[in-house]
Amino acid sequence: MNTKYIIEYHREAVVRYVSHLDFVRVMNRVIRRAELPMAYSEGFNPHPLMGFALPLSTGVTSSCEKMELTLKEEMPANEFLKKLQDNMPKGFTVVSVTQVPPNTKSPIKGISRAVYRVAGVQEVEANALADFMSKTEILVDKRTKSGIKNTDIRQDIFAIKQENGELVMELSAGNERNLKPETVLLAMELYIEGFSPLYDSIHRQSMM
Amino acid sequence: MREQLLRYVQKPTRYTGGEWGSVMKNKEEIDIRFAFCFPDTYEIGMSYPGMQILYFLMNSRPDTWCERVFAPAEDMEALLREKNIPLFALESGDSVRDFDLLGFTLQYEMSFTNILNMLELAKIPLLSKDRGEDVPVVCAGGPCACNPEPLAAFIDFFIMGEGEEVNLEVLEAYGAWKKTGGTKRELLEQLAKIEGIYVPAFYDVVYNEDGTIQSFAPNCDAAPKRVRKRIIKDFNTGFTPEQLIVPYGDIVHDRAVLELFRGCIRGCRFCQAGMLYRPVREKTPENLLKTAQKLLSATGYEEMSMSSLSTSDYTRLRELTDGLLALTEPKMVGLSLPSLRIDNFSMELMQRVQKVRKSGLTFAPEAGTQRMRNVINKNVTEEDVMRSAEIAFRGGYSSMKLYFMIGLPTETEEDCRGIGELASRVVDVYHSIPKPERPKGLGITISVSSFVPKPFTPFQWAAQDSMASLREKQQAIKGSIRAKAVRYTYHESTVSVLEGAFARGDRRLGKVLLAAHEKGCKFDAWSETFHPEWWDEAFSENGLSIDWYQRARGLDEILPWDFVDIGVTKKFLLHEYEKAMREETTPDCRTACAGCGAACFGGGVCFEH
Ligand code: SF4
Numbered sequence: 001m002n003t004k005y006i007i008e009y010h011r012e013a014v015v016r017y018v019s020h021l022d023f024v025r026v027m028n029r030v031i032r033r034a035e036l037p038m039a040y041s042e043g044f045n046p047h048p049l050m051g052f053a054l055p056l057s058t059g060v061t062s063s064c065e066k067m068e069l070t071l072k073e074e075m076p077a078n079e080f081l082k083k084l085q086d087n088m089p090k091g092f093t094v095v096s097v098t099q100v101p102p103n104t105k106s107p108i109k110g111i112s113r114a115v116y117r118v119a120g121v122q123e124v125e126a127n128a129l130a131d132f133m134s135k136t137e138i139l140v141d142k143r144t145k146s147g148i149k150n151t152d153i154r155q156d157i158f159a160i161k162q163e164n165g166e167l168v169m170e171l172s173a174g175n176e177r178n179l180k181p182e183t184v185l186l187a188m189e190l191y192i193e194g195f196s197p198l199y200d201s202i203h204r205q206s207m208m
Numbered sequence: 209m210r211e212q213l214l215r216y217v218q219k220p221t222r223y224t225g226g227e228w229g230s231v232m233k234n235k236e237e238i239d240i241r242f243a244f245c246f247p248d249t250y251e252i253g254m255s256y257p258g259m260q261i262l263y264f265l266m267n268s269r270p271d272t273w274c275e276r277v278f279a280p281a282e283d284m285e286a287l288l289r290e291k292n293i294p295l296f297a298l299e300s301g302d303s304v305r306d307f308d309l310l311g312f313t314l315q316y317e318m319s320f321t322n323i324l325n326m327l328e329l330a331k332i333p334l335l336s337k338d339r340g341e342d343v344p345v346v347c348a349g350g351p352c353a354c355n356p357e358p359l360a361a362f363i364d365f366f367i368m369g370e371g372e373e374v375n376l377e378v379l380e381a382y383g384a385w386k387k388t389g390g391t392k393r394e395l396l397e398q399l400a401k402i403e404g405i406y407v408p409a410f411y412d413v414v415y416n417e418d419g420t421i422q423s424f425a426p427n428c429d430a431a432p433k434r435v436r437k438r439i440i441k442d443f444n445t446g447f448t449p450e451q452l453i454v455p456y457g458d459i460v461h462d463r464a465v466l467e468l469f470r471g472c473i474r475g476c477r478f479c480q481a482g483m484l485y486r487p488v489r490e491k492t493p494e495n496l497l498k499t500a501q502k503l504l505s506a507t508g509y510e511e512m513s514m515s516s517l518s519t520s521d522y523t524r525l526r527e528l529t530d531g532l533l534a535l536t537e538p539k540m541v542g543l544s545l546p547s548l549r550i551d552n553f554s555m556e557l558m559q560r561v562q563k564v565r566k567s568g569l570t571f572a573p574e575a576g577t578q579r580m581r582n583v584i585n586k587n588v589t590e591e592d593v594m595r596s597a598e599i600a601f602r603g604g605y606s607s608m609k610l611y612f613m614i615g616l617p618t619e620t621e622e623d624c625r626g627i628g629e630l631a632s633r634v635v636d637v638y639h640s641i642p643k644p645e646r647p648k649g650l651g652i653t654i655s656v657s658s659f660v661p662k663p664f665t666p667f668q669w670a671a672q673d674s675m676a677s678l679r680e681k682q683q684a685i686k687g688s689i690r691a692k693a694v695r696y697t698y699h700e701s702t703v704s705v706l707e708g709a710f711a712r713g714d715r716r717l718g719k720v721l722l723a724a725h726e727k728g729c730k731f732d733a734w735s736e737t738f739h740p741e742w743w744d745e746a747f748s749e750n751g752l753s754i755d756w757y758q759r760a761r762g763l764d765e766i767l768p769w770d771f772v773d774i775g776v777t778k779k780f781l782l783h784e785y786e787k788a789m790r791e792e793t794t795p796d797c798r799t800a801c802a803g804c805g806a807a808c809f810g811g812g813v814c815f816e817h
Pocket of ligand 1: 486487488796797798800801802803804805806807813814
């Protein structure tokens with residue numbers, strides 16, 4: 001019987017430039033190397049049943065990635081985890097494998113927010129940050145499907161705080177609305193005097 | 209260092225390393241650091257199976273760490289220069305300048321400027337004579353090393369022929385030398401004693417006034433008069449990696465490759481590979497299937513292809529393909545077939561492999577008339593072409609691509625018109641098949657390229673056709689196409705003249721190469737980055753003319769590559785050239801041995817009976 005599993009994994013710095021599309025290809029090969037009893041889609045060009053919570057931008061590391069793999073038979077979670085880990089390129093670390101009980105909502109569906117940590121950014125004065133967050137409209141050039149547009153991103157920013165010299169941002173994430181931390185940095189440059197959008201690295205910490 | 213750059217470049221995984229299968233080692237435990245340099249982009253280099261063979265071979269030595277280096281793309285090169293960061297190797301990210309050895313693979317002449325550019329980016333002096341004791345030793349190998357002379361000034365030593373055995377001998381000698389702390393000169397003297405190694409500095413060339421060679425001779429005792437290429441005599445059991453590096457990004461050929469055999473029995477007179485890799489040596493289906501199995505489970509590839517110079521000539525092809533299909537079908541691995549001779553067997557095979565899509569077929573008659581095909585020893589008759597076409601059409605294939613060459617020795621306008629006429633007769637074959645028995649939508653493509661004479665072929669003496677003459681010939685072909693269903697494509701290549709010059713070039717071209725590099729020439733194989741005007745200047749500034757290199761060579765001339773012994777003798781090549789002029793053909797190695805000289809290696813097809 002087809003059984004769904006949720007795989008939680010990290011993407012570390014060494015593989016942060018592997019794009020989402022490339023990662024899909026990586027997984028296809030991991031599946032073959034590990035000889036997993038995958039369930040395949042129907043149709044002309046069957047492909048293994050595989051789903052991702054939310055594509056991760058190239059260059060961003062993460063400790064909260066999730067994907068769903070469907071096997072055509074049950075496999076103990078720890079065995080599954082080992083097979084995956086043994087066949088993943090270094091830098092992709094599987095932290096847990098959980099079987100999804102039948103008829104429950106898949107945890108990779110319905111993601112709407114994510115928390116990012118931006119390191120190596122300039123410190124902002126608390127007042128300036130509060131001021132920025134109190135704006136009712138934040139207009140910035142944003143890349144959309146129909147080209148670059150001046151867009152109001154205020155409702156996609158849920159929180160920004162400073163912690164240990166990093167900027168922690170909770171932003172819209174998902175198919176409906178999505179905002180990248182880099183775009184927020186550009187907006188901050190526009191609205192906060194003297195702020196520079198330069199940063200060292202971005203890390204996705206959680207999704208919900 | 210590289211971390212700072214990756215964010216700003218396209219396709220960063222070209223530079224990150226860390227792919228599945230790539231080899232990481234602990235620097236502390238390593239004596240020899242070898243930088244395997246491919247003078248082209250990652251996507252192209254990673255598609256050459258030969259590079260991976262030698263990568264895993266050299267890494268099988270515990271004292272050696274072989275890493276990869278590719279030519280950076282324009283954006284990365286600009287950053288390296290701007291930030292003054294030297295070229296780095298993929299695995300460790302360390303500067304190539306700090307390695308022991310750099311090894312360039314020479315797959316095509318038009319990559320030569322990239323070698324110079326890579327050395328420069330690595331902050332290594334370009335000229336061999338300017339590199340001190342603290343600079344890595346630079347070597348090169350691969351098919352274009354068979355005439356190493358244009359690169360003689362830049363490369364410390366060349367490796368002739370197949371690398372699977374000799375590379376290990378080189379590393380062995382290097383390791384021993386490093387321990388004794390000798391000079392580079394001493395190292396090169398040691399290396400020159402290894403069969404297959406050519407140290408250009410150990411030879412002097414004297415030229416005649418007309419630019420031809422008066423003498424070519426060793427100037428030191430360690431150097432042999434002639435350098436014989438290396439082969440793996442027992443190819444069947446020779447080194448074969450059971451692992452491959454699986455790239456992250458999209459590369460040109462992203463699949464597992466199975467090398468069925470080396471060499472070619474055919475002896476087409478224009479084909480350099482056909483002579484260079486003689487004698488033909490096969491792997492058994494048993495071994496190949498074992499390798500296939502291992503490669504698939506080690507890489508997870510969803511596609512596997514067979515490689516060789518002429519797969520239809522593999523003696524146990526049916527057995528092999530049956531075995532491969534039994535392996536790949538249950539795993540849902542695609543088997544991609546190289547261009548096989550079109551016959552009932554290949555039709556049946558293709559039916560099995562490509563269950564869905566009927567893509568086009570390719571066929572390479574190479575020349576339009578029987579006379580011309582006899583000259584080039586392409587043993588394909590008009591009947592063969594027509595029979596193949598009929599089989600293909602009846603097999604449901606409606607499109608067919610026919611490959612031809614122009615600019616061949618003795619070629620006339622009639623031969624060129626023959627190309628269009630041959631295509632017309634293929635169209636006639638289609639129409640002669642009753643409608644219900646043939647597919648709809650006939651499409652024949654004639655693909656024409658221009659011939660470049662290469663060393664170690666019977667045409668090594670022939671003149672290279674001029675651009676003007678090639679253009680006239682194209683017109684003749686166009687005029688000869690009658691049927692609407694026939695499409696004509698021509699790869700107009702100004703590059704081919706340059707390719708020809710370097711293929712048959714001498715040491716004097718080193719100066720031209722250097723000048724071209726200084727003007728900014730690189731990636732010459734790409735039309736966007738090719739600057740013929742810079743090359744023209746580079747030639748004239750050095751008092752050389754590119755036309756001189758296009759000329760026919762005198763039969764008694766000392767050719768720059770004469771000192772290389774590939775087994776096939778000059779006498780045989782000359783004999784073949786004369787037969788070509790008489791329009792006589794030579795049978796393949798299995799029909800009758802032509803006594804080419806390659807039997808001197810003591811293995812392969814020459815001893816099959
Ligand atoms: S010696 Fe004879 S059989 Fe051997 S490669 Fe030459 S022609 Fe072929």
